[in-house]
Amino acid sequence: MSNDRGARFGKRTPQRPRDALKPSPSPSPTSGDGLPARDVAVSALFSVLVEKRPFDDVFAKASAARALAPRDRAFARLIATTVLRNRGSLQAVLRTYLEKPLPEHLGRLEHILLAAAAQLLLLQTPPHAAISLAVDQCRADRNGRRFGNLVNAVLRRLSESGSGRFASLDNATLTFPDWLLDRWSRTYGVAEARHIARASLSEPPLDITVKSDTDTWASRLNGIALPTGSIRCSHVGRIEELDGYADGAWWIQDAAAALPVKLLGDVSGLSALDLCAAPGGKTAQLAAGGARVVAVDKSAGRLTRLNENLQRLGLSAEVSVADAQSYTSEMTFDVVLLDAPCTATGTIRRHPDILYLKRPEDVAALAALQAKLLRQAARLVKPGGTLLYCTCSLEPEEGEDQIAAFLAEHGDFRRRPIALGEAVVPLLWRTADGDLRTLPSNFPELPEGLRGLDGFFASMLVKSDC
Structure with a gap:
């Protein structure tokens, strides 16, 4: 069913406890009468x-x-x-x-x-x-x-x-569109689907990744240091006016989106290829960790913004405008990161227009694209290297099912499960196979206004040495 239900103010008005945003003061406009x-x-x-x-x-x-x-x-x-x-x-x-x-x-x-x-x-x-x-x-x-x-x-x-x-x-x-709630109910259960939906309709806080000294910057930015290593702030005004922005001490990145690169551990000195790199948060993480990074994206405009961010941060990467489906290189890489195009259903709290733009058929179409991208990415991993696949989708076809199909097709790769001692990833966020799965309903223990997380999936795949 389309998510245009109720358009033109139809007749559907169930009376049940609501899950909407609580009122908050609105800023007064400055231009005349607003x-x-x-x-x-x-x-x-x-x-x-x-x-x-x-x-x-x-x-x-x-x-x-x-x-x-x-x-x-x-x-x-x-x-x-x-x-x-x-x-x-x-x-x-x-x-x-x-x-x-x-x-x-x-x-x-x-x-x-x-x-x-x-x-x-x-x-x-x-x-x-x-x-x-x-x-x-x-x-x-x-x-x-x-x-x-x-x-x-x-x-x-x-x-x-x-x-x-x-x-x-x-x-x-x-x-919410019926098709999406129904999907989540089948995948996560009815109760968890409702928790996810409620969390997805809340305005998100601001998450920040710092180059170093998380606790000090959390204090300077009046935020909190999350267990994952990110800093979380409530309403902060203009980003450009925050302490440390002009000095390139940090960048904006949801705490969930920051996790996949952290799973790689020490990347210093490694060659890394970031496919579908824009807007560049993971490129910055790899570069800040000391990797030699090649960042690829098919959008020249988005890569221009990525370059501007790297310049502000004092980081460097080789940037290439190319379609990841056909990208080739004379060299193979220690790490290939594929943050694949997806339905982005894990990011509705940051992008509520997804509720109105995505359709059920998009899941299968994007899963097919992801499979093509994975096959191409696999060719660029050197023997013994790691292919890191991730999406910000909550749909198993774009995550768990995608990896299962890839491993069935590629006998030269094996999954590297998240270590149980990995401090930045709570046990609840590990799948039965050892992959990463975060939900918008995570961090319920935090104060109101600081809860939640983007829905993310990530899997580390190691290529055999021979």
Whole structure:
């Protein structure tokens, strides 16, 4: 079933305990009345939900076109991502104030209502600002201008009595696509699937990988040092203004994404090939560990950003624009890292647009691509070397099943299980075969706002010496 359920405010409104975000204060925009920031948020929502385009791409384009100041940009992003994480519940509440469903083909009207509802129910925006600017947006839209009075009335009623109704809803069921919840229920069990879904709908904290001295930097950044070696911070403002950023002391990287390279141990002096390298967090880890790194990606633009990050960090790597499916080299490598393209269902908390962009058939299509990439990567590993495969997907076809199929086809490789004494990987995160499997519901013991982890899978495969 499509994850467009409830589109145009249909009739589905189950009343069960909700799993939505708790309200948090929203930053005040700095440009005039805040209309440009709200316009960018609505434009990005329309692009994701109607045109099925990736959020980061459309948001960057829309915010640049309006020349938003950093604070306005942050506010626009917060509105849009809050809607994406809570769309099902927001639609359900709005429905209760509409006598009949909205007509089709009303341009941005639905998204204006959703953005305003998110501000009123979740972001603690003053009602007069959220309502009046939503009405202004509606009247400026040629398809929705005749509904200005309706929008005003609905949002006023919502601001007065919507919180209780919103709090009674099951946001995970209403917002997640059925096919994905069903998949996770089969793979992880019904209870764990719900834990994963709830965690995936929470706004993530900021995770940082440092070159050295984790405890000192945790203190300087007002964060906590995770058992895995990453630093975790709550709301921090602009990244570029944080202590140590300009000096290249650290980089942004989810704690789960930082684990695969750590499993390799000491990489000093080793030759390492990072396929599908952008945005470059693992390239930086390998380079910081003393490896001689070749970073390959088919996107020249993404490699430009990777190079900029390496320059800021004072690290070096040989960078090559190439498709990993056909990449060849005159040499083989001690380590080949393949962070393969995937459905990215483990990163919904950071990329909630995945809920609206991915389809069930994507799993099989991407698994087929991963198999091709693995076969090519295997050719580039020197005898005795290690092939490190990882994805940020929660789907077994892109993780456990992929490795089982690879080993059945490649008798010259064997799995290197994660050592039981590996300090950075709790036993719970090791699969029965000794691979790595993290879930968004991990770290439940941390304080609220600091919990969770990207869903990640990694397997280390060693090539025989002969």
